[in-house]
Amino acid sequence: MKAFDVVVAKDANEALALLAAHGARAKLLAGGTDLLVDLKSAAQVPDVVVDISRATDLAGIELTEHGLRIGALATHTAVMRSPLIQEYFPALVDASHTVGAVQTRNLGTLAGNLITCVPSMDGGPPLLALEAIVTLALSAGRREVPLGEFFVGPRKTVLKPDEMLLDIVIPRKNLGKPTAFLKFGLRKGQALALVNVAASAWIDPKRQVFVEPRIALGAVAPTVIRARQAEAWLEGRPATPESMAEAGRIAAGEAKPISDFRASAGYRRDLIQVLTARALAQAAAQAASKRKETSR
Amino acid sequence: MSSISMRVNGEMRTATVAPETTLLRFLREQLNLTGAKLGCDVGDCGACTVIVDGMAVNACLMLADQADGRDVLTIEGLATRDQLHPLQQAFEIHAALQCGFCGPGVIMSAKALLDETPDPTVQEINDALAGNLCRCTGYTKMVAAIQDVARSRGAGTVKLPAPGNSGRA
Ligand code: FES
Numbered sequence: 001m002k003a004f005d006v007v008v009a010k011d012a013n014e015a016l017a018l019l020a021a022h023g024a025r026a027k028l029l030a031g032g033t034d035l036l037v038d039l040k041s042a043a044q045v046p047d048v049v050v051d052i053s054r055a056t057d058l059a060g061i062e063l064t065e066h067g068l069r070i071g072a073l074a075t076h077t078a079v080m081r082s083p084l085i086q087e088y089f090p091a092l093v094d095a096s097h098t099v100g101a102v103q104t105r106n107l108g109t110l111a112g113n114l115i116t117c118v119p120s121m122d123g124g125p126p127l128l129a130l131e132a133i134v135t136l137a138l139s140a141g142r143r144e145v146p147l148g149e150f151f152v153g154p155r156k157t158v159l160k161p162d163e164m165l166l167d168i169v170i171p172r173k174n175l176g177k178p179t180a181f182l183k184f185g186l187r188k189g190q191a192l193a194l195v196n197v198a199a200s201a202w203i204d205p206k207r208q209v210f211v212e213p214r215i216a217l218g219a220v221a222p223t224v225i226r227a228r229q230a231e232a233w234l235e236g237r238p239a240t241p242e243s244m245a246e247a248g249r250i251a252a253g254e255a256k257p258i259s260d261f262r263a264s265a266g267y268r269r270d271l272i273q274v275l276t277a278r279a280l281a282q283a284a285a286q287a288a289s290k291r292k293e294t295s296r
Numbered sequence: 297m298s299s300i301s302m303r304v305n306g307e308m309r310t311a312t313v314a315p316e317t318t319l320l321r322f323l324r325e326q327l328n329l330t331g332a333k334l335g336c337d338v339g340d341c342g343a344c345t346v347i348v349d350g351m352a353v354n355a356c357l358m359l360a361d362q363a364d365g366r367d368v369l370t371i372e373g374l375a376t377r378d379q380l381h382p383l384q385q386a387f388e389i390h391a392a393l394q395c396g397f398c399g400p401g402v403i404m405s406a407k408a409l410l411d412e413t414p415d416p417t418v419q420e421i422n423d424a425l426a427g428n429l430c431r432c433t434g435y436t437k438m439v440a441a442i443q444d445v446a447r448s449r450g451a452g453t454v455k456l457p458a459p460g461n462s463g464r465a
């Protein structure tokens with residue numbers, strides 16, 4: 001690696017001050033699983049790497065009045081082990097579990113997965129299907145950005161050079177919303193997604209219809225996207241295999257998959273169709289089993 | 297230059313490193329602990345796996361600076377002068393390694409697993425080894441070796457066997 005300086009920031013304020021001072025010449029280091037790989041092959045490295053990996057105020061996963069807050073330093077392992085996430089959002093456990101392998105999950109953070117912003121990220125779809133909001137901070141102030149607006153393109157987000165992500169919040173209204181995440185890769189371990197899909201939905205217990213279905217697709221467009229036409233079509237429709245299959249067909253039509261050495265666009269379209277229908281079915285099944293639990 | 301100090305295999309080590317030095321290079325080149333291997337250097341192969349504060353990590357993806365104040369365990373920290381670690385014994389008995397390049401990483405991954413999950417399922421063992429690439433032996437014998445250790449030690453952390461009862465082939 002080319003030489004750079006490392007400065008340790010012990011909390012978010014210190015990190016923000018350092019970013020304000022160094023601007024685009026600084027980079028934040030959290031999990032490092034993407035940054036260090038990039039720096040090793042980079043022609044140009046930042047002057048200063050601001051190490052926030054031990055900034056205690058950025059760790060933590062907790063319930064707040066706004067919803068479930070996942071701190072910027074929460075690793076994939078922390079997500080998988082969090083009792084709160086296990087209870088409210090098992091789909092996030094599944095997504096984090098498919099990222100890399102144990103060693104990279106112990107280092108890499110969910111927030112970093114969003115910030116690196118590769119189209120095949122596994123953290124993106126479930127968070128997008130749950131309408132997560134990210135809190136971004138400059139030394140001058142904060143803003144809250146819906147995750148869908150955070151992604152700009154491959155490896156590009158709205159984050160400014162001197163801005164940092166503080167936390168990811170899943171809004172309170174979606175606490176416990178039935179959600180499923182499915183990924184199809186070329187291998188079971190350490191593989192990038194050819195397609196990944198997350199679906200969240202409430203099921204109206206009386207009429208057995210979809211309420212607020214949300215479908216997010218990864219690896220099939222420049223960023224993770226919502227399948228909004230499929231969502232709109234599904235709203236109020238009965239939770240039947242037929243309607244889920246049709247939602248899958250519509251979602252496949254909305255995506256813009258590419259052909260590459262991993263898979264052809266046509267194959268990816270077929271995957272979207274099948275995985276979307278399956279994810280909806282799993283979300284519906286979760287809704288049904290939750291109802292049983294509460295009526296018991 | 298950064299000045300760092302950390303516990304490595306139970307001993308406090310203090311050193312000065314260039315800030316961009318990875319933990320792996322620090323261990324291998326400054327502490328001469330060459331057990332952890334430099335394979336891919338990008339987090340894919342697991343040959344560099346060490347345990348930091350109880351967690352298996354890729355030493356190639358951590359700066360030495362980030363390990364400042366932490367507790368690092370490498371393969372060199374497992375055996376004593378007269379006794380291999382039970383995992384090392386089991387790997388020998390099962391012939392679970394051929395060239396051995398992946399071995400230190402695989403064994404550290406297995407150690408981290410057993411420290412937390414004393415009686416893992418095959419699925420859990422596979423998951424723990426997913427980040428360790430072996431191009432020689434394959435994984436069947438490794439899984440069997442790890443199961444053996446889990447079975448013989450029962451619940452709790454893996455302990456070194458009593459002297460004279462190493463069970464070495
Ligand atoms: S050398 Fe670190 S994972 Fe390959």
Ligand code: FES
Nearest residue numbers: 394396430431432
């Ligand atoms: S024994 Fe040769 S790579 Fe595993």
